[in-house]
Amino acid sequence: MKETFGEYIHKLRSDNGLTLTKLAAALDIDQSTLSKIENGKRNVPEEILPKLSAFFNLDLKKLEHEYLSERIAELIYPQEETKSLLEAAEEKAKYIRTIKTQQGTIKF
Numbered sequence: 001m002k003e004t005f006g007e008y009i010h011k012l013r014s015d016n017g018l019t020l021t022k023l024a025a026a027l028d029i030d031q032s033t034l035s036k037i038e039n040g041k042r043n044v045p046e047e048i049l050p051k052l053s054a055f056f057n058l059d060l061k062k063l064e065h066e067y068l069s070e071r072i073a074e075l076i077y078p079q080e081e082t083k084s085l086l087e088a089a090e091e092k093a094k095y096i097r098t099i100k101t102q103q104g105t106i107k108f
Contacts (some may be wrong), residue, residue: 005070010038012056026055044070 001008013023024034027048036042049067053060072089076082 001066003042004038004044006065007042008066009034009052012052013038016056018050023055027051037097 003011009023014021020031020034022077024031027034027050028051029045033042039045044067048065049063050060052058053063072086076085079085
């Protein structure tokens with residue numbers, strides 16, 4: 001998805017003929033909050049992802065992936081060399097994952 005997460009939610013809502021009020025109620029958020037999300041004036045709260053997934057019968061893992069990729073994109077978009085930045089972040093994530101895994105291992 002190249003659009004923002006808010007634009008994607010707006011498209012889902014529009015394509016399904018839903019009002020802001022109806023979708024906001026299904027997601028358990030205020031109508032004004034949903035409007036701000038759709039217009040890019042507010043970030044998507046992570047806790048609505050499972051509700052969004054269930055309401056539109058979407059794959060939750062894919063939604064989480066899109067959500068996280070947007071958060072990362074928001075952090076790095078001002079940088080010129082995003083590819084090298086993402087490669088460095090991937091290496092760091094692998095390293096952190098090994099540390100966290102080792103910390104959880106009990107040795108006898």
